[in-house]
Amino acid sequence: MAREIGDVVLKMEGISLSFGGVKALTNISFDVREHEIRSIIGPNGAGKSSMLNVINGVYHPQEGQVTFRGEVRRDMEPHKAAKQGIARTFQNIALFKGMSVLDNIMTGRNLKMTCNLFQHALHWGAARKEEIEHRRKVEEVIDFLEIQSIRKTPVGRLPYGLQKRVELGRALAAEPSLLLLDEPMAGMNVEEKQDMCRFILDVNDQFGTTIVLIEHDMGVVMDISDRVVVLDYGKKIGDGEPDEVKNNPDVISAYLGTSH
Amino acid sequence: MLYREAGQFKASYEADQQIFPILQDRVGVLLLIGFFALAVPLFADQYWLKAILIPVLIFSLAAIGLNILTGYAGQLSLGSAAFMAVGAFGAYNFMLRIDGMPFLVAILLGGLCAAAVGVLFGLPSLRIKGFYLAVATLAAQFFIVWALVKIEWFSNYSSSGVITAQEIEILGFAFDGPVSKYLLTLFVVVVMALLAKNMVRSTTGRMWMAVRDMDVAAEVIGIRLMRTKLTAFAVSSFYCGVAGALYAYTYIGTVEPEGFNLDLSFKILFMIIIGGVGSIMGSFLGAAFIVLLPIALDVTVPVLLGDLVSASFVSNLQLIVFGGLIVFFLIVEPHGLARLWQIGKEKLRLWPFPH
Incomplete structure (x- = not known):
């Protein structure tokens, strides 16, 4: 691939988010580099969508800070995130x-x-x-x-x-510099998934868009991502390149499953 | 056979984005405007002009106003009649208190007063939705009518707030007969309808519809909910306000605040439900339908049923038919007459070879 992964553009530090007594995210930190495809995986209810909602300002975390292109903030309004060049799609089509x-x-x-x-x-x-x-x-x-x-x-x-x-x-029409995709392939058949993968890779390659992706199809995630974050019960249990994550024992027991 | 798009190729985005992209529609609209502007004044009698055509036009304008708010921006409102009242009393006061006030400027200023009041009563929409918002606009309906009666300055200290519209004069020409009043109303309504159509097909309209269909997604792509909703309230109330001013000046002549009651608000709501929610043309169809239906029943029922029924039965029948129709449209075709018209058009495009 011709594209080059650049500096860190988005940095999440110590993000904690709770709704009443429910802790959706606990002290999560990770970063996203320019032009990369960064995946967030984890079992249902792990806090993946909440994470995206924190990034583009739909949810406001109680603790931690978000740094996007040098600008530090904890919370913001979604339309301001859009103005900064963050676009997204939704898990349930919106x-x-x-x-x-x-x-x-x-x-x-x-x-x-x-x-x-x-x-x-x-x-x-x-x-x-x-x-x-x-x-x-x-x-x-x-x-x-x-x-x-x-x-x-x-x-x-x-x-x-x-x-x-x-x-x-x-989302693409806004010409975003950071694109958040929430399960873009959920419920699709194999051909539709292949098409969608092609579009995601093309967007990343042709427009240089940085992509944060939530997806359950492990084959897809491991194939197209540069780095993967793994969440479980609102906590980060793994972070790294696909091969690293695949062999991480915590990740295997929480999510990928072991053969007995 | 006549209604064919075949062969009308669009070679540029400009051609594809015209207000009426299909040739037959363009010709049709021009013919329709020509018919109502030239032929109707020549042949229609006083009764038709005064009791049917002028009110249909005025209610169409009010229905466009409500349609912008409810049909396009998705904010339910029961205060349309109150905003009409603000427009009527606003225009009246501008005419009364400023010497040499041009009539058209006065009704626009009346509309602007209504827009300001509309924005004020639209503020709750930032927090509440649906039925709760409807109740909040209901407050506008009662409060405004009460204020217009109570604060006597608005009606220049006349008893129970009745105002009599001044004579209309534009550039030295007096609009005193039904024909000239009809033409004036037609002009204002056609111009404002075209402006409304332009608004709803451009970014403004798309932002309204985005807020209506999925507000979270709208916000995420950068639409500011507050500004968009309040714009819808302002534009909608402006349209209702101008309609109210015309109602006083070209239709009734003498109006009182109680004339702009909840019944009228409901009537306008029925117009857009029957005509078509989210359609400018539907506003015209709905207004024509609601104004003409009682007249049609009055004329036809005694002829059909003869002496079998009394006059009071006929007037009750109106209510029954109205209720029935509203239930019918809500269940069978929520997009109203405009949608039926569109389906008819789609059928015509394929006719006589549907496959």
């Missing part, structure tokens, strides 16, 4: 059901559009130019994900696998 594929992906570009309500109402001059300019960008994303034929279809009518792809498209 598309805008009433809108077409095209409109869904267009909303991904909202931060880059500067026209105001009155310009939109007149739809003349700058607003019109802006709309067309961004449509061109969105069409590039549509081409990249090979979903040209469904661009005008309401997303509610699409099969599950395609909806996942559209959701990736919406």
